[in-house]
Amino acid sequence: MYPSTLSEISERLGLEWLGDRAIGFVDGWPILGEARGQAVIFTVNTPIKANSAMNRRLTQCLKPYKAGPAWNQNVLKLLFNARTTDEKPVDELVRLSLGVLREGGLAPNDVCPVCRRAGCDMAILSGGMFRLAHGSCIQSQADQTMKDSEANLSRGSYLLGLIGAFLGMVVGTLPSLLTIISMEMVYSLAMALIPICSYYGYKLFRGKMNSAALVISIVMTVVGVLLIQWELVGYYVVKEYDMNLGLAVRFVLDTMRLPEAWGSILADSWKDFGMAALGVWASWNIISRTGKKDAQDWKLSLQYARPYNPDESKQNTL
Secondary structure, eight states, rough: OOOSOOHHHHHHHHHOOOEEEEEETTEEEEEEEEEEEEEEEEEEESSSSSOOOHHHHHHHHHHHTTOOEEEEETEEEEETTTSOOOOSOOHHHHHHHHHHHHHHTTOOOOOOOTTOSSSHHHHHHHHEEEEOOHHHHHHHHHHHHHHHHHHHHOOOOHHHHHHHHHHHHHHHHHHHHHHHHHOOOOOOHHHHHHHHHHHHHHHHTTTOOHHHHHHHHHHHHHHHHHHHHHHHHHHHHHHHHHHOEEEEHHHHHHHTHHHHHHHHHHHHHHHHHHHHHHHHHTTHHHTTOOOHHHHHHHHHHTTTTTOHHHHHHHHTTO
């Protein structure tokens, strides 16, 4: 990693250390600092999406020091690692980068993530960023999310959730099915859609948003892999024997009654199950979310919220 640790860099920038990351304001910009392996990353929420001209200016600014920006949508990450030279301390490079943004006419992204309006009065931890928001919106969202979570746990239905998860799973198998048919390959990213679609189907049909959502999403992923195999049987029957859809469905249902057919399906599915496992891993942060976890996240946003004064931010640009 760069000779200075994240805690040392954060201290020089005046950031608040939270154990494994740091938050605060640097020259009026809300900023989040994280250490990831051999890299130190500072994240800024910009008012514009990735801008090629501004990105070139930032790249030119940081290139002599073997550091660089990574800009995706409104999220700008300043990356420093073991290759970064020590000609300038990282804190100076961060200020230098923020200065380039200022010179380009940019200011902190003053759009609340809840109401989408300007006039923010605090910064919060949200979406992997330390970003501006309205304190009243965040408090309201935290209260409402807790109420919704409690209502869901008392009124939600496992049965309706299971039906929704099944329907979502069927939809989620289609991209994988089309990929296999058109490219004769299985992709874990396409397989990741099966647990995700199952999860949102469960949620849409008002299933209880507790650990059951995760368990059912995983079970439906297993069912989805088997469903894909039987969908392929139906597809090839239609293609090879010119059957109509009704006859193909009847053929598949009759074949599903044969134990030897299931043995063949399971033997041919082991690679797909491996890809599905990768898909579950890739989608874990989504399908493991519960109503209680959502409420806790909003509470955490309030806990780490810090007042923001736009006038002070303007003074920092002088």
